[in-house]
Amino acid sequence: MFEIHYMIFAMIGLIGSVLFMVLYIKIHNQQKRIFRLVENSQDLVYQFQVEPEHKFLYVSPSIEKMLKVSVKDVYANPRIPFDLIHPEDMPKLQNKLSGKVDYSQPILQRWEISRGIYGWFEEYATPVYKHGKLVKIEGIVRNVSDKIRLQKELEFKSFHDELTGLKNRTAFRERFHYLNEIDLSVGLMLCDVNDLKATNDNFGHLAGDNLIKETASILKGCVDDYTSVYRIGGDEFVLLIEGTSRRYVEHKYELLLSLCEHHNEESTNSQNIYFAVGYEHSRSSMKLMDHLFKQADEAMYEDKRKTKQQLFV
Template identity: 30%
Template sequence: MDAHHIHNKNVWMLRLLAGFFAIASVIHVLASRNIDAAQPILGGSMLLVLAGFVGSRRWPRFTMMLTLVMLFIYLNVMVLTDMSVTSYIFLGLLPLLSLIYQNVVAVAVAGTLHLISMLFFVLVYRESLFNGELDRSDASYFLVYGLLILSFCLIYILITRRLSQRAEDSEQRLRDILESASVGIWTYDFTTMELEVSDSFEQITGYSRQSLKGHISRVQEMIYPDDLGLFYEVQQEMIIQKRSSNKEYRIVRPDGEIRWIQGRGRPYFNALGNLVRLEGVIIEITERKQLEDTIHFLAFHDELTGLANRTKFNAKFEETKGHGQPIALMFLDLDNFKEVNDTFGHEAGDELLKHIASRLVSLVRAEDMVCRLGGDEFVILLVDLNEDGVIKVMDRIRSSLAEGYVYRGTLIGVSASIGTSMSLDGNASLEDMLRLADATMYDVKRGGDSIRVTTERNLPLPS
């Protein structure tokens, strides 16, 4: 048992002895029908001495032994002052009160002192205490009785310590599991107005328990500004609505790192319905959130280039059409892309595709969209541009691609065939426009570098 726990036990013993000395003095007055100041003075003096040692928080083990010795002295003085069986019975309080310490040495000392004092009064003062009804041979029974009390106390201490050790081991295993799972535990006590947190809480948030103790406002300071509303909802659910809360929000560590956590908390009320404490856990879910973001991104984007995929492109087209604005689709297919893969390898081909994707995005407006259909094929959605505007975009693309791409010191020539379809009223279907743009692109491949813009409203299918 460490010094801190022994000190806490000393505090409790001091309180118990104060109550016991007061009650014993009252009982003595009622029993003897006279006021004897000896016991109150002795008890008060002992309490002052013990209070001094306990208050200093120094030598807690010595204070523990001193407490037992002073209680032993007081109990013996009680018997010497009032030679009665009632006073003699109080000697049994010594080993019983020593159980509070849950300490084998303390119990052994208390039990031994009890045994000595019990035998002393039986052998020396048996006539005064028991009116001569006992002789010396009866002392063996008191010896056995004292040994039984001592044995019982020691066995009780050993059993309770073993159970306590098992509980501590189970608690430690649970703490290790929670720490490995990045789970932090917190408790806010409305009686002391203090926040207690676990080691894992410190590791997750980066704030020590010392910095949080007495500064509950720092919990709010660590919440990511955009998520403060969620934090206020948590407080309202637990305190106002009196129910458990489960929210996911971000925190900002002292080093500026942002982490996602899942906060679970619940309120506790006393029998009168008054809120006494809040407690809960925080679970770090940063990796899960990052994985969710990645999955969501891949659901709507091309993994290699980061461009919109067909799903997102379809949604953008449906959002755009039907507003009476012209819509144009450019179908772009890289020329001789297979030769790049064969000559420089697939890594070079992938780098070229990412480079082309970056260029295309930089050449269109924010309201437009570039999509990779697959392989070396791209499609571009242009919104609210007339035919001249579409041609200007294509010219910019051709000029940019003509600059080529330098891969590991080697300039790779880049060219593309581009086919375009337009719907002047913006009511054509995506399938029809893609088929027409694709057919136009193949016409461009057969006819050289000419670009044909189809502007029919009804977009007839190519023959």
């Protein structure tokens, strides 16, 4: 009876050992597959020790393609990330290593990918604490330069006029409503191109487009730190002049007329440009933007009326 029990226990032990080996091999193979996956990933995977001293515990080979530095150099010099990050994004790196960021959110930052050239990278970082103290950070970093570039292109197209490159009606409305909520001196100048319809009818829409582009070129000559130009309609433009005096707005008006006159004098292959202009200034923009726009609009139509009267005199 004892021998039977012994054989049973021996068989159970043997089966257990076999199962353990099978499980061990399975887990080991799985770990090897995961490691190969990490090693071959285009994304950068890392483990960085924060305490007791800064050093990389692991960094994937993709760093060599991503940031043009060798894995060996990164292990030898944990200061490399500080050397490669864009100066404006340095606080993000410092806050990440001191536990002062929201680790549940991606960290967007710029790293130098070639001498003087920076790429955009999105990082998901996980902090590791020991006895309540941050000791390690594990993360994965992905190059999102193409994504950011596309976003910027879409944003530019959303807020800029395709024909002239000027800011568009959407951008104007956004700035208009912003100024209406703050207290800032502001000047508003409306410009309406004369004879655009006649140009389109007589010479075609291509000629009309050229007229608009040349007008935009003239208006761009008025842009400075205080002045922005918008195309808000087919032949309608607006200058927003912020944080200046009424005299400064008057100076912009005089400059605009001078630029237009100079264009007409120098122009040989294009038609002369004329537009009606109306402007108004207020020491405060708060809750007054609609009124300011109305006054400038009335002044513009008065200028247009006077121009037509002069033509028939």
